Amino acid sequence: MSIEIGHFALVLSLAVAILQMLLPVAGVRFGDSGLMRLADRAAALQFLLVGIAFACLTAAYLSSDFSVRNVFENSHSLKPLIYKFSGVWGNHEGSMLLWVLILALSGAAVAAFGQGIPLKLRANVLSVQASISVAFLLFTLFTSNPFERLLPPPLEGRDLNPLLQDLGLAIHPPLLYVGYVGLSVAFSFAIAALIDGRVDAAWARFARPWIRGAWIFLTLGIAMGSYWAYYELGWGGWWFWDPVENASLMPWFAATALIHSATVMEKRGALKVWTILLAILAFSLSLLGTFIVRSGVLTSVHSFASDPARGVIILLILCLFVGGSLALFAWRAPQLQQGGLFAPVSREGALVINNLFLSVICVAVFVGTLYPLALEAWDGSKISVGPPFFNAVFIPLALPLIMAMPFGQQLAWKRGDIAAVAQRLAAAIALAVFATLLMFAYLGEKGALAPIGVGIGLFAIAGSISEIVTRAGRGGASGFLRRALGLPISAWGSALAHAGVGVMVLGVSATAYEIEHIANVRPGESFKLGTYELVLSEVQQRQGPNYRDLVAVFDVRSAGVFEARLEPAKRVYTARQMPTTEVARLTRGFGQIYVALGESADQGPVPVRAYWKPFVLFIWLGAVLMAFGGCLSLTERRIRVGAPVPARKGSTKAVRA
C-alpha cells in the first residue's frame, strides 16, 4: 500500500512544482506580493511530498517488498541493512528519485534560509528552480517510475550489483548529487537576474553561499568517488579520466571558477556578465554529466544501470534548459550594466587569470570527453581518449594556475604590486625551488615532472601560510597569535582551501614514487615491497551473509618484525554469481600498502598485485581540506547575519521582464 502513497505523493509534488513554476513569477510580473510569497510555501510542500515518496520507496527496500519491481531488481532479503538502504539509489529509477529529492531540498533550503533575499529575487529563483523540478519529475514519473508493481511478487530479489554493496554507495552519490543539484540554485539565481534584467554586487552576495555550498559537496563527492574506486576496483589507481569521472569534474571546474568570479562581483562589482554565464554553464555541465552517466553513450567503467533510450530524454531536457538559458542570456546580457574598472595587476586581474585557466581546462576536458562521440558521428571510427591525452593537456594547464595561485592570494584589490608580493613569497619560492632540486637530485630517475609537482605543491601550501603570516604579522611579533586568530574567518577559509590544492598536488606527485609488485604466491612464500616484506601465511574460505570469500592472509613485516595482518579476498556474491576483488590496505603515515588478489586456479598459487603508495592519502586529504576551507568561509558573519539590502540604484534603467 505504502508504495502507492509514494507514487501519489510524487504526482502531487509535480502539481505543486507546476504551481511554483508559474505563480511566483506571475506575481513578480504583476507586482502581487501574495503570489510571490506563495513560492516559499510551495517549495517547502514540494520537498515534503518528494520526501514522502522517497521514504515510501526506502520503506519498501528495508522491508524487502519484492512486489515492487524496482526492489525486486535491485535488492535481496539477505543483504545487510545498510545496503538495503543505500540500494534505493543504486539503480536508475531510485537515483532519479534521489536527484529530484535533492532538487526539492535545494528549493526548500532557499525558501527557509533565504529570507534575507529580496522577495522578488527569491520568487523568481524559486520559480526557475521549480521549472527544473517539473522537467525531472515528469521524466521520473513517465520513464523511470520506481513505484511499479510486479505481479505475482517473486520470493527473492535479484540483489544489488556487488560492487555497489559498499559504504561508498551510501556516501558518494548523495554527496555528488547535492553538489550537482546544488548548482541548480546558482543557475536559478542567474536566470532570475536575467529575467529581472538587473544584476549587482548584492546579487553576488546572495548567490555566493549557495554556490559555495554546492561546491563543497561537489568537491567531497568527487574525492569520495575517487577513494571508493581506488579501494573497490582493485586496480590501484584513483583517477582514470573516465567519461563518468570527467562528467563530475567539468562542473567542478566551472563551479570553482564561479566561486572566484562571484567574489570579484561582490567585492568590486566587476565580471557581472561573465559570472552569470558561468552560473548557467556550471549547471548545464551538471546536466550534461547526468546525461553521460545515465545514458551510457560513452563507454565507462563506473556507470551502472544506464539506459540509452531514457538517456535521450535527459538529452532533450538538457537541450531545453541549456538552449533556453543561453538564448535568454544572449537577449538580456547586453542590457546588464557594465562592471567596474581595475588594473591588470590586481586581485581582480589574478582572479580573471584563475577563471581563464579554469575555464580553458574545463573546455579541454569537455573536448577530450566528447571527442569520441563526435568522431564516431562524423566518420564512424571508434576511438578512446584516455589518460595519455588528459595528462598531456591537463598538467601543462594546471601547473601554471597553481603556481600563480599564491601570487593572486596576496595581490591587493584594484591595483597590486607584483614585486612586493614576490618579496613576501620569497621564502615560499626558495622552499619550492630547494625541494624540487633535492627531489630531482635523489629521485631524478623517475623524471622531472614529479619533483616539479612536489615543488609546486609545497609552494601552494607555503604561499597560504605566508598569506596568514603576512596579514597577522603587521605590527611585530607580539600579539601575532591573537591577530592571526582575529583575521576574518574567510581569510582562514581561503588559505586552507588553497593549501588543500597544494596537499593534493603533493599526493598526486608522490604516485610517481609508488612501488608495484605483481607475483604468483604460494602459502609460506614472501615478497618484498619497498622496506616491507609480505608473507602469505595461508589461504582460507569464509562465508559471509550473501557472499563467499577466498581470503589470502598476509603477514606484513618490517625489518623482520611483524607489523600487521592483511586479508585481501576474492569474493563471489551468491545471488548473481559475480566475483569481486576485496582489496586490503594498511596505512602507514600518509602512505598505504595496497594488496589485491587475482583469480587463482584450484590449489594453484595466488596471483597478487601489491603496491606501496607513499603519501597517497594526501590526494583525498587535500580535497577534504579544500572543502573544509569552503565550510569556514560559509560560516562568515556577513553570510550568517544576512546582507544589508542594497540601495536600489539605476532602477529606472533596469529593464522589466
Add this chain to the structure above:
Amino acid sequence: MTRKQRRFSLIGLGGLVLAVAAGLVLFALRDSVAFFRSPTEVADQKVRPGERFRLGGLVEGGSVDKGVGERIAFVVGDGKATVRVSYIGILPDLFREGQGIVAEGVLQPDGVFRADTVLAKHDETYMPREVADALKKQGVWKEGRKPGNQKTGEGGSALKTQ
C-alpha cells in the same frame, strides 16, 4: 588604463591561453588516442606496426592460459578472426571465457597483441558498446542476445536499442 585597453589585454591573454590549450589538445589528440579495432580488422592488417590501439571482442572458450609466472595468454575473437593476446597483471573480476572485453596495447611483430590494460565492465550484463557493434558487423550478434548467462532483461534491451 582605459576600458578599451583593458579589454584588449584581456582578450589577448585569453586568446594566448586558448591557443596554447588548443595546441596541446590537437597535439595530444594526434598522439595519445587509441582507435578501436576488431580482430577482423587486425587480421586484414589495417593496423600500422607499433600503433597503440584497443582490441575488442569475445574471449574464446578454452583459450585462457594462466601459464607460468605472471603472464596470462588468451585469444580474442569476433567470429571471423582471432588475435592472441598476452597480458601481465591481474585480470578484471568479470573476465571470463565468452565475455566481451576490451584490451589496450600494441601488436607485436609475431602477431601477438601485448596488452597493458584489460577492461571488462563492472556489470555482468554488460557488453562494451564497441564490441557489440563490431560483433554486429560480423553478423555474430543476435538481437536481444544477453551476454553471459544472465536472466535479466536489462543487458539485452539496452543493447537492442543501439
